[in-house]
Amino acid sequence: MELSLLSLMLLLVVLIHCGQTQEKPKLRVEPQSPDTVTLSCELPQSTGWTIILWKNSVVLQHGLTTITETLPKEGGAEFRCAAHRGNDFTPFSDLVKITVVEKPKATVNVQPAGHVCDYTCKGRQKTSQTFTRPSEAATLTVSAVKVKPTITSNPEGAALTGNTVTLYCKLHQSAGWTFYWSKHTQSSEKETITNVYTISSVSLSDGGQYWCRAGRGNPVYYTHYSDALWVKVTDSTKAVVSIKPDKQVFKGETVTLRCDMQAGGDTEWTYSWYKDDRLSSNRRTQEFTVSSVTESNGGKYTCRGDRTHDIQSSEISDAVTLTVSDVAQAVLSVSPQSWLTEGESVTLSCEVTGSSTGWTFSWYRAALYRQGLEQIRDVHGKVLYHVELLSDRGREAGGSYTLSSAAVNHTGVYVCRAERGEPAYQTQYSTVQTLWITGSSPPASLIISPSRTQHFSAGSLSLSCEGQSDSTGWRVRRYTHSGEVSDCSSVTGSTCSISSLHTSLTGVYWCQSESGGGSDPLNITVHNGDVILDSPVHPVSEGDSLTLRCLFRSTKPSNLTADFYKDGSLLQTQTTGEMIIITVSKSDEGLYHCKHPERGESPQSWLSVRASGSGVTVAVIVGVSVGLSLILLLIIILGLICCYKKSKGDSAAQPSDDTYAEIMTTNSYRGNDEAVRRPNDVTYSQIEMKHFNYHSEGL
Numbered sequence: 001m002e003l004s005l006l007s008l009m010l011l012l013v014v015l016i017h018c019g020q021t022q023e024k025p026k027l028r029v030e031p032q033s034p035d036t037v038t039l040s041c042e043l044p045q046s047t048g049w050t051i052i053l054w055k056n057s058v059v060l061q062h063g064l065t066t067i068t069e070t071l072p073k074e075g076g077a078e079f080r081c082a083a084h085r086g087n088d089f090t091p092f093s094d095l096v097k098i099t100v101v102e103k104p105k106a107t108v109n110v111q112p113a114g115h116v117c118d119y120t121c122k123g124r125q126k127t128s129q130t131f132t133r134p135s136e137a138a139t140l141t142v143s144a145v146k147v148k149p150t151i152t153s154n155p156e157g158a159a160l161t162g163n164t165v166t167l168y169c170k171l172h173q174s175a176g177w178t179f180y181w182s183k184h185t186q187s188s189e190k191e192t193i194t195n196v197y198t199i200s201s202v203s204l205s206d207g208g209q210y211w212c213r214a215g216r217g218n219p220v221y222y223t224h225y226s227d228a229l230w231v232k233v234t235d236s237t238k239a240v241v242s243i244k245p246d247k248q249v250f251k252g253e254t255v256t257l258r259c260d261m262q263a264g265g266d267t268e269w270t271y272s273w274y275k276d277d278r279l280s281s282n283r284r285t286q287e288f289t290v291s292s293v294t295e296s297n298g299g300k301y302t303c304r305g306d307r308t309h310d311i312q313s314s315e316i317s318d319a320v321t322l323t324v325s326d327v328a329q330a331v332l333s334v335s336p337q338s339w340l341t342e343g344e345s346v347t348l349s350c351e352v353t354g355s356s357t358g359w360t361f362s363w364y365r366a367a368l369y370r371q372g373l374e375q376i377r378d379v380h381g382k383v384l385y386h387v388e389l390l391s392d393r394g395r396e397a398g399g400s401y402t403l404s405s406a407a408v409n410h411t412g413v414y415v416c417r418a419e420r421g422e423p424a425y426q427t428q429y430s431t432v433q434t435l436w437i438t439g440s441s442p443p444a445s446l447i448i449s450p451s452r453t454q455h456f457s458a459g460s461l462s463l464s465c466e467g468q469s470d471s472t473g474w475r476v477r478r479y480t481h482s483g484e485v486s487d488c489s490s491v492t493g494s495t496c497s498i499s500s501l502h503t504s505l506t507g508v509y510w511c512q513s514e515s516g517g518g519s520d521p522l523n524i525t526v527h528n529g530d531v532i533l534d535s536p537v538h539p540v541s542e543g544d545s546l547t548l549r550c551l552f553r554s555t556k557p558s559n560l561t562a563d564f565y566k567d568g569s570l571l572q573t574q575t576t577g578e579m580i581i582i583t584v585s586k587s588d589e590g591l592y593h594c595k596h597p598e599r600g601e602s603p604q605s606w607l608s609v610r611a612s613g614s615g616v617t618v619a620v621i622v623g624v625s626v627g628l629s630l631i632l633l634l635i636i637i638l639g640l641i642c643c644y645k646k647s648k649g650d651s652a653a654q655p656s657d658d659t660y661a662e663i664m665t666t667n668s669y670r671g672n673d674e675a676v677r678r679p680n681d682v683t684y685s686q687i688e689m690k691h692f693n694y695h696s697e698g699l
Contacts, residue, residue: 023044023045023090025042025082025091025093026042027042027080027096035073036068038069039066039069042065049085051065051083053080053081056078071100078096081093105132146223148224148226151210151212153165153210155310157232157310158233159231159232160237161203163202163236163313164198167181167212167229170195179195181197182211182225183210183211195214204235207232209228209229213226236314237305239261239315239316240260241258241302243256243258243320245420250425251294255293255297256289257301258286259271261314271284271304272284272304273288274301274316277300298321298323299322302319303317304317328426329353329427330352330353330417330427331567331590332348332432333351335349335586336609339437340436340437342406342408345405347402349399350401352418353568358421362418362419364414364429365413366413366414410437411435412434414434415432433606443517444467444513445466445519446519448463448522451537454526455524456532457502458502460499465495465511474511474513475488475494475513476496476510476512478505478508478509494511509524524537529601531552531553531594531596531600531601532551533594534548534551535592539608540607545584546581547581550595550596557596562594563594579594585609586609589609591607592606
C-alpha cells in the first residue's frame with residue numbers, strides 16, 4: 001500500500017484560539033523530515049515588529065520569523081507565536097499541536113498459501129529515501145494435492161418436517177474461502193461466506209443429495225467437491241392430547257392426561273406440557289395424573305414431543321379443554337310415561353348432567369318405612385328415603401333400566417346414581433321418579449284448578465275427581481313429605497278445596513273411590529318464593545303446542561325477561577316471560593324451571609310427553625270415535641246393571657286406611673311370586689328435591 005508523507009511522519013491537529021483576527025499572526029508548520037519541522041510566523045501588519053515563538057508555553061525564539069525545530073521521538077509539542085513593537089503586542093496565533101506517530105511496519109500477505117520460501121517486505125517514502133522497518137517473514141506453503149472438503153449435517157439422522165437442518169463444509173486450510181453448495185435438483189450453486197448452510201423449517205422437498213466446495217482468489221481457485229451427503233426428511237409426527245375419564249369432570253375426580261405421537265417411528269421422546277399456552281416446568285412425562293381436581297386445574301392443554309437423540313420436535317398438539325364443574329348430578333327420566341298398565345314396557349334413563357362417558361349406573365327403589373337400608377337425607381339430616389339396590393340389574397353401562405313387562409308390584413319410587421374412575425367417584429342421587437302400574441285404565445281423572453304443577457304458598461287450590469263411572473264414594477287423597485297418606489281437607493263430595501296453601505302440602509294427589517277405583521297420580525309443588533313455572537300437570541301429547549310461563553307472586557315485574565332451563569341447562573331467554581314449544585316431541589321430556597334476574601327462580605317440574613299415533617286420517621278418526629262412543633255407551637249401561645246386582649249381594653266391608661298401608665307395603669316390596677293387592681290404593685310421592693343435597697350412609 002502506498003503511504004503519504006504526512007501519514008509517515010506526523011499528524012497535525014490545529015486547536016483554535018480566540019483573539020482579534022485582524023491583528024493575529026499566522027503560524028505555518030512545514031515538515032522537513034520524519035524528525036524535524038520548520039515554523040514560520042507571518043504578520044499582516046507593517047514592518048517593525050519583533051517575532052516571539054513559544055514551544056509548550058516556553059519562549060523558543062525571539063526575533064526570528066522562521067526556525068527549524070527537532071520533534072521529540074514520542075508524544076508531541078504545542079507551538080504558537082506573537083509579535084511586539086515597543087509596548088504594542090499582537091494577539092497570539094492559533095495554537096498548533098504536533099503529534100509524533102511511530103513509523104509503520106510493512107506486512108506480507110501470501111495468497112494462496114504454499115511452502116516455497118520465506119518472504120519479507122519494507123516500504124519507502126516517495127519524497128525521500130526513508131524506509132520502514134522490514135516486515136516479519138511469511139512462509140509460502142504450496143500443497144501438491146488439491147483440497148477436498150468434508151460435508152456433514154445436524155441432525156445426522158432423518159429430519160422431521162418443520163425443524164431446522166444445518167450443513168457444515170469442513171476444510172482444514174487457511175482463511176479466505178468462499179463456500180458453494182449444490183443439490184441434485186438445483187441448477188446453480190448457493191454461495192455462503194462461512195462454511196455453514198442452514199435450512200429452516202425443512203419440508204419433504206428439501207430432502208436429497210448435497211455437495212459443497214470452496215473457492216478463493218482472483219481468478220478463483222476451487223477445491224474438489226465433497227462426497228455426496230444424503231439429507232433425509234420425513235413427515236413430522238403430531239402430538240395428540242387425551243384426557244381420562246372425560247374432558248368434562250367434577251371437583252374431586254382423578255384425571256389423567258396423556259401425550260401420544262400421531263405417527264409411528266421413533267419412540268424415544270421427552271415431553272413438554274403447556275397449560276393455557278404457558279410451559280409447565282414440572283410436567284415432562286408422557287402422562288401425568290391430577291388427584292382430586294379443582295377448578296384451578298381447568299384450562300386448555302397442549303403438548304409437544306422432542307426426540308432425545310437429535311432434539312427434533314414434533315408438531316404441537318391441538319388444544320384440549322378440561323372443564324371442572326362443581327357437583328355431579330344424576331338425572332332420572334321415564335319413558336314413555338310414569339303411569340302405565342300391566343304388561344306395558346317402561347324405561348328408566350339415567351344420565352349425568354354435562355358429561356357422558358365412562359359412567360356406570362346403579363338403580364335403586366325407595367323402601368319407605370323399611371329400616372336397615374341405605375338412606376337418602378336432606379340438607380338438614382332428615383331421612384327422606386330408605387333405598388335398596390335392585391338385585392336383578394343393579395349396574396349398567398348403558399344408562400337405562402327397562403321393565404319389558406311391567407307388573408303391579410313394580411309400582412314404587414326409583415332413584416339412580418352414577419360412578420366412574422379409580423378410586424370411584426360417585427354422583428349425588430338423582431331426583432326421584434314414581435312408577436305407577438295399574439291393572440286397567442283408571443276410571444277417573446283428577447282435575448286441578450289452577451291447572452298447573454306449581455303453586456304459590458298462601459294461594460288457593462281446587463281438586464276434583466271427574467269422569468268416574470262409579471259416582472259414589474270418591475275422594476281426593478294425597479301423599480306428602482311427612483310420609484303419610486291422608487284425605488284432602490275441605491272435601492265436598494268428590495271435590496277438595498284448599499283456601500291457603502303451604503309448602504307441607506307439596507306431594508302426590510290422586511282420586512280414590514270406596515269401591516277401589518282410582519285415578520293417575522299428579523304432582524303438586526307449593527313454593528314459598530316469588531317465582532313459579534306454569535307447566536301442565538298432565539302428560540302432553542306429541543305434536544301438540546305447549547307454552548311454559550314464568551309466574552310472579554303479587555304484581556308482575558316491569559321486566560318480564562326470564563331464562564328457561566331443561567335438566568339444568570339454559571334453553572332460552574325470553575323477554576315476554578313465556579317459552580313456546582310449537583311442536584312437542586319425546587325429546588322435550590325432562591325437568592323444567594325458570595329464572596327471573598331479580599325475583600329469583602322457580603322449583604323444577606317434570607314434563608311428561610305421551611306418544612301419539614301417526615298416519616291416521618281425520619275421517620278414520622271421526623269414524624272410529626263415533627263407533628267407540630256407541631260401544632262405550634252400551635258397556636256403561638251393562639256395567640250399571642251388573643254393579644246394581646253386585647251391590648245388593650255383596651256385604652264385604654269397605655277398605656280402610658289400614659288396608660291401604662298393607663297394600664302399599666305388599667306392592668312395593670314383595671316378589672313376583674307373592675300375592676299383591678290392587679295398586680289403585682298405592683302411591684309414592686314424586687316430590688321435588690331441588691333444595692336437597694343427598695348423601696348416603698352406611699356404605
